[in-house]
Amino acid sequence: MSMATTDNFQVAGTPLPGMKQFGLTAGVLGVVLAVAGFFISGADRFYQAYLVAYTFWMGVVLGSLALLMVQHLSGGAWGVVLRRPFEAAVRTIPFMAVLFIPIVLGMHSLYEWSHEGITATDPVIAAKALYLNTPFFLARQAAYFVLWGTIGYLLTHWSAEHDRTGDPALLDKMARLSGGGLVVYFLTVSFAMVDWTMSVNPHWFSTIWGMLYIGGQGLSAFAFGICVLVMLAQTAPLSRVITTHHFHDLGKFLFAFLMLWAYLSFSQFLIIWSANIPEEIPHYLDRWDNSWKYLSIFIIVGHFIVPYALLLSRDLKKNAGKLRVIATWILLARVADYYWHVAPELHQDGLTISLLDVALPLALGGIFVSLFVSQLGGRSLLPVNDPGLEKALHHHVH
Numbered sequence: 027m028s029m030a031t032t033d034n035f036q037v038a039g040t041p042l043p044g045m046k047q048f049g050l051t052a053g054v055l056g057v058v059l060a061v062a063g064f065f066i067s068g069a070d071r072f073y074q075a076y077l078v079a080y081t082f083w084m085g086v087v088l089g090s091l092a093l094l095m096v097q098h099l100s101g102g103a104w105g106v107v108l109r110r111p112f113e114a115a116v117r118t119i120p121f122m123a124v125l126f127i128p129i130v131l132g133m134h135s136l137y138e139w140s141h142e143g144i145t146a147t148d149p150v151i152a153a154k155a156l157y158l159n160t161p162f163f164l165a166r167q168a169a170y171f172v173l174w175g176t177i178g179y180l181l182t183h184w185s186a187e188h189d190r191t192g193d194p195a196l197l198d199k200m201a202r203l204s205g206g207g208l209v210v211y212f213l214t215v216s217f218a219m220v221d222w223t224m225s226v227n228p229h230w231f232s233t234i235w236g237m238l239y240i241g242g243q244g245l246s247a248f249a250f251g252i253c254v255l256v257m258l259a260q261t262a263p264l265s266r267v268i269t270t271h272h273f274h275d276l277g278k279f280l281f282a283f284l285m286l287w288a289y290l291s292f293s294q295f296l297i298i299w300s301a302n303i304p305e306e307i308p309h310y311l312d313r314w315d316n317s318w319k320y321l322s323i324f325i326i327v328g329h330f331i332v333p334y335a336l337l338l339s340r341d342l343k344k345n346a347g348k349l350r351v352i353a354t355w356i357l358l359a360r361v362a363d364y365y366w367h368v369a370p371e372l373h374q375d376g377l378t379i380s381l382l383d384v385a386l387p388l389a390l391g392g393i394f395v396s397l398f399v400s401q402l403g404g405r406s407l408l409p410v411n412d413p414g415l416e417k418a419l420h421h422h423v424h
C-alpha cells in the first residue's frame with residue numbers, strides 16, 4: 027500500500043447518515059416520552075432515571091478518552107482503526123457537560139446529604155460533610171469537566187494537526203499528555219463515580235467503586251466502538267481496508283474488558299461479603315430482596331455468562347455482524363448494571379421499571395449519537411500520517 031493521504035479515507039458529506047438519522051429519531055422520541063414520564067411519575071423519578079442514563083452515556087465518552095490515551099501510549103495497531111470513533115466521542119464532552127445540568131437541578135431528589143439540616147440528625151452524613159456538601163460537589167464537577175475537556179481537546183486538536191503536517195513531534199506530545207492524562211482520568215473518574223452514584227447512599231462505601239466504573243467504561247467504549255466500526259466497514263472507504271482480522275482483534279479486547287469488569291465486580295462482592303461488616307453488606311442484601319433478585323440474576327447471566335460464552339468463539343469474533351450483536355447486547359446490559367447500582371437505593375419497594383427508565387437512556391443516547399456522528403464528519407476516518415497505519419491495515423492473525 028502506498029503512503030496514505032487524507033483523501034483516501036475521507037467521506038463525502040456526513041459519515042453514517044443512517045446512524046445520525048437513528049440518533050435524531052431516538053432522541054426526539056425519547057424526549058417526548060421523558061416529558062410524558064415526568065408528568066406521570068414525578069420529578070423525583072425523572073431525576074433518578076436521568077442519573078442512570080447520563081452515567082451510562084458519559085461512561086462511553088470517558089471510556090473512549092481513556093482508550094484513546096492508552097492507544098497513544100502503547101502505539102498498538104489495534105487502536106488505529108478505532109481512533110477516529112474514540113476522538114469523535116471525546117469531542118462531545120462540552121455538550122455532555124451541559125447535559126449534566128439536570129443532575130445539578132435534581133440534587134435534592136438524588137442525594138440525601140444535600141438536604142438542609144441533615145447533618146444535625148444523621149451523624150454518618152455529618153462525619154462526611156466536609157466532602158459531601160453542595161458547594162464542594164459543584165466545584166468538583168466543574169473541575170472534572172474542565173480537565174476531561176482540556177485533555178480531549180488537546181489530543182483531538184493535535185491529531186488533526188498531525189493529519190495535515192505529519193510532524194512526528196505531535197506524536198510525542200500526544201503520548202506525553204496521555205501518560206499524565208491517564209493518571210488524571212483514574213483520579214477524576216474515581217471521585218466522580220463516588221459523587222454521582224455511590225453518594226446516592228451516603229451510609230455505604232466501597233474502596234473498589236472507582237475501579238469498577240473504570241473497567242465498565244472501557245467495556246462500554248469498546249462495545250460502542252465496535253458497533254460504529256462495523257457500520258463504517260460496510261461502505262467506502264473503510265470497506266476496502268477493514269478485514270475480519272481487525273474484528274477478531276477487537277473481539278478479543280471486548281472479551282478482555284468483559285473479564286475485567288466481571289473480576290472487579292466479583293472482587294467487590296467477595297471483599298464485602300467475607301468482611302461481613304454491617305455498614306457494607308446491606309448493599310447486596312437489598313439487591314437480593316423482593317424482585318431485585320431478578321435483576322441481579324440478569325446481571326450475572328445476561329451481562330457476563332452469555333457474552334462470555336459467545337466471545338469464546340473465534341469464528342464469532344471474526345464475524346462482524348455477530349460481533350456487533352454481542353457488542354449491542356453488552357451496551358444494553360451496561361444500562362441495566364448502572365440501574366442495578368443506583369435504583370435499589372432509591373426504590374425500597376422492589377424492582378419497578380417506569381416509562382422514564384426507558385425514555386431517558388433513549389433520549390440521551392439519541393442526543394449523544396447525533397453529536398457523535400457530527401463530530402465524526404469533517405476528518406479522515408483513519409489517522410493518515412500515523413506510523414502505525416500500514417501495520418494496522420495489513421496485520422494478520424497467525
